[in-house]
Amino acid sequence: MSALLSVKNLSKEFGGVHAVEDLSFEVEKGRIHSIIGPNGAGKTTLFNLITGLYQPSAGSVHLNGRSLAGHKPHELAPLGMCRTFQNLQICMKMSGLENVMLGRHRHLGQGTPASRLKLPALRRGDRECRQQCAELMEFVGCGQYLNHHASAMPYGALKRLEIARALASEPDILLLDEPAAGLNRTETDALREVIRKIADKGITVVLVEHDMKLVMSISDQVLVLCYGRQLADGTPEQIRANPDVIDAYLGSRKPEEEAIA
Structure with missing residues (x-):
């Protein structure tokens, strides 16, 4: 092999x-x-x-x-290829879901013009992204913290949240x-x-x-x-x-x- x-x-x-x-x-x-x-x-x-x-x-x-x-x-x-770090690299002022969505940025394929025009494809892509990231949070056992600020999540959940964000890039x-x-x-x-x-x-x-x-x-x-x-x-x-x-x-x-x- x-x-x-x-x-x-x-x-x-x-x-x-x-x-x-x-x-x-x-x-x-x-x-x-x-x-x-x-x-x-x-x-x-x-x-x-x-x-x-x-x-x-x-x-x-x-x-x-x-x-x-x-x-x-x-x-x-x-x-x-994707990685996590020894020290948490989490945006504490963002929700758990928003943190994971950061990991899917490269898959969205939507530039600034589309964002400004708020095209239907952009809204559909955002819904799909949120759904996929919510599923990843469930996958790592953090589904209950979907809309919680990261600062309110326990440390163990934050470690798994970071893994969910890495998985969002589809490595x-x-x-x-x-x-x-x-x-x-x-x-x-x-x-x-x-x-x-x-x-x-x-x-x-x-x-x-x-x-x-x-x-x-x-x-x-x-x-x-x-x-x-x-x-x-x-x-x-x-x-x-x-x-x-x-x-x-x-x-x-x-x-x-x-x-x-």
């Missing part, structure tokens, strides 16, 4: 320090691929390289066989940067089900996460980083049993103990 996302010999230096060094891996379509590692391992730097926030010092990133070299972040959504691949950060166990369980449903729809998910219980229960493949380099890449079972991973990241406990911690 050909890879949807292919990273080859990717490196990034900051003042002579390698944040990511000679990293290669592939992500197949429709799978959940997690990236783990201790703080400072280069996980978010890797996401920033893939999504165009940083330009690599060396190496390449290909999406569907197409090089992403030189592409800016806003140019990736039309190519089928082929969705990159989630620490989506479970700050969530309690109930909220994390709800997030797990959302990620599974996303993958069931055929959308590829690449996940950076510290919650090992979430990672090991949901991933098809796990990439382990240490100081910007690949330490291991395999199934959750292979990662649990890998002695290098246990020593460098999981600690001295037995893998099965770590998996349920």
Whole structure:
């Protein structure tokens, strides 16, 4: 099976320090691929390289066989890639629905002249957009907050709202940067089900996460980083049993103990 996302010999230096060094891996379509590692391992730097926030010092990133070299972040959504960030990027003074509608902007295809004339097609397109975004809010479990200001929504719902907004762009691949950060166990369980449903729809998910219980229960493949380099890449079972991973990241406990911690 050909890879949807292919990273080859990717490196990034900051003042002579390698944040990511000679990293290669592939992500197949429709799978959940997690990236783990201790703080400072280069996980978010890797996401920033893939999504165009940083330009690599060396190496390449290909999406569907197409090089992403030189592409800016806003140019990736039309190519089928979208991401979330560690810190919430929500417009708190807007409603939940309005936030999700921002993610469908590229699909509306309506310029300023049409907006000024208020053509029937524009009104119809707006109704369809609202309906589709409302359905996405239901899909991620935020339907009850449709018309609530984001500032009135609980933190766990805001994390899922951000995922709904990313899904509104209709991506082929969705990159989630620490989506479970700050969530309690109930909220994390709800997030797990959302990620599974996303993958069931055929959308590829690449996940950076510290919650090992979430990672090991949901991933098809796990990439382990240490100081910007690949330490291991395999199934959750292979990662649990890998002695290098246990020593460098999981600690001295037995893998099965770590998996349920």
